[in-house]
Amino acid sequence: MEHLHRIEENFHRTLNSIQATVNEGNSAWMNGCMGLLGDMLLFYRSNWNLSEDWAYEEMIKILKEPADLLIAAAMDCEQRLWSEAAAQFANAAALINTGSQYQIMAASYYRKNGNIKNAREVCLGLSMQQPENQGALCELFSCDVAERFWPLDYYELLAEIHHKSPPRVYIEIGVASGKSLALARSQTRSLGIDPATAAQEHLCYNSPENNPQLYKITSDDFFASRDVIKEMGRLHFDVAFIDGLHHFDQVLRDFINLEKYAGPDSIILIHDGLPINARVAVRDRSTWFWTGDVWKVIPCLLAVRPDLEIITLPFFPSGIALIRRLDPSSHILERQYDSLAQHFATLEFPDDWKERCTMLNVHMDQAAFNLADYLPSKGWS
Numbered sequence: 564m565e566h567l568h569r570i571e572e573n574f575h576r577t578l579n580s581i582q583a584t585v586n587e588g589n590s591a592w593m594n595g596c597m598g599l600l601g602d603m604l605l606f607y608r609s610n611w612n613l614s615e616d617w618a619y620e621e622m623i624k625i626l627k628e629p630a631d632l633l634i635a636a637a638m639d640c641e642q643r644l645w646s647e648a649a650a651q652f653a654n655a656a657a658l659i660n661t662g663s664q665y666q667i668m669a670a671s672y673y674r675k676n677g678n679i680k681n682a683r684e685v686c687l688g689l690s691m692q693q694p695e696n697q698g699a700l701c702e703l704f705s706c707d708v709a710e711r712f713w714p715l716d717y718y719e720l721l722a723e724i725h726h727k728s729p730p731r732v733y734i735e736i737g738v739a740s741g742k743s744l745a746l747a748r749s750q751t752r753s754l755g756i757d758p759a760t761a762a763q764e765h766l767c768y769n770s771p772e773n774n775p776q777l778y779k780i781t782s783d784d785f786f787a788s789r790d791v792i793k794e795m796g797r798l799h800f801d802v803a804f805i806d807g808l809h810h811f812d813q814v815l816r817d818f819i820n821l822e823k824y825a826g827p828d829s830i831i832l833i834h835d836g837l838p839i840n841a842r843v844a845v846r847d848r849s850t851w852f853w854t855g856d857v858w859k860v861i862p863c864l865l866a867v868r869p870d871l872e873i874i875t876l877p878f879f880p881s882g883i884a885l886i887r888r889l890d891p892s893s894h895i896l897e898r899q900y901d902s903l904a905q906h907f908a909t910l911e912f913p914d915d916w917k918e919r920c921t922m923l924n925v926h927m928d929q930a931a932f933n934l935a936d937y938l939p940s941k942g943w944s
């Protein structure tokens with residue numbers, strides 16, 4: 564009951580933001596808040612079978628502009644998996660309001676409906692007129708991803724793990740609005756570490772059945788200052804997800820720190836291991852769509868730790884590396900940390916897709932991937 568109340572509060576907060584942006588006439592920000600509400604509705608419906616249609620109805624009452632009402636209709640169709648109808652509504656919105664954000668929203672619905680050519684045309688046109696338009700660039704990169712990656716996003720992988728084989732302890736580095744953490748089930752003790760995260764009641768997403776322990780500190784501070792075994796309530800974690808600071812040397816440290824608390828079946832997932840192009844794969848962020856140089860940790864681990872099993876899975880939008888056969892008694896990474904950080908800092912990003920897939924050990928064959936092969940068949944030990 565307490566959880567459902569919290570989720571309802573989250574929806575009210577987002578509705579209040581939409582109302583405030585409508586009052587201010589800040590349409591770009593308003594579209595962002597509407598997008599968040601649509602994503603929250605989709606999240607609870609698809610992962611938790613929870614329908615919060617009342618929030619959708621409240622949003623409709625707030626919106627004034629016909630184009631916004633059409634975008635709302637597109638969002639509603641998306642909830643119902645009517646992607647063709649969603650694209651039609653978004654297209655109609657872009658016809659009556661030629662503002663760039665409506666064009667980009669229409670492009671994203673075309674892409675989700677499989678019409679990548681159309682989506683790309685719209686964004687290329689916008690980018691020609693406004694080369695600095697980050698929304699158009701982000702959507703263009705998403706089109707490139709949609710053509711190469713599996714048609715599944717990384718939340719679907721996390722959701723499947725939590726559903727099929729709920730970890731007893733789940734550690735997440737990098738919580739942000741709480742979306743990935745909100746996939747945890749009742750059986751799991753979940754720990755979320757993020758210096759910028761909000762208190763649980765202020766996260767945008769909350770699990771309807773799990774109360775995470777939140778640490779508002781950096782991952783380095785967490786491992787340096789906390790008794791991790793005490794925090795976990797066990798000797799080992801089962802699943803850890805690294806999605807914090809997207810710098811190679813930081814991710815390597817996060818991996819080293821986590822491995823000390825791994826059991827025989829534990830897995831570590833690393834987000835952003837497969838960048839779509841060189842522009843997003845750099846250490847210093849200059850684009851909205853950004854992975855940082857996290858990818859370097861994969862060739863580094865492949866080279867120094869042949870005892871680990873490492874595969875990179877092309878989940879939308881930037882891949883997930885799955886690592887198991889962890890060994891808490893191995894100290895080689897810690898011993899060689901400085902030289903590894905220095906050596907891999909200069910590694911060139913492979914522009915060629917095939918070369919990239921080889922370097923990052925990408926498993927492209929979706930039909931041949933079976934998550935159960937990577938989870939303990941008799942439950943976590």
Ligand SMILES: C[S@@+](CC[C@H](N)C(=O)[O-])C[C@H]1O[C@@H](n2cnc3c(N)ncnc32)[C@H](O)[C@@H]1O
Nearest residue numbers: 737738739742743756757759781782806807808
């Ligand atoms: C991409 S977001 C996480 C998204 C989230 N895991 C999800 O999928 O819904 C990255 C987060 O990492 C956090 N972060 C940045 N530096 C960090 C650090 N040193 N330790 C832990 N978290 C960090 C940021 O504050 C940000 O909220």
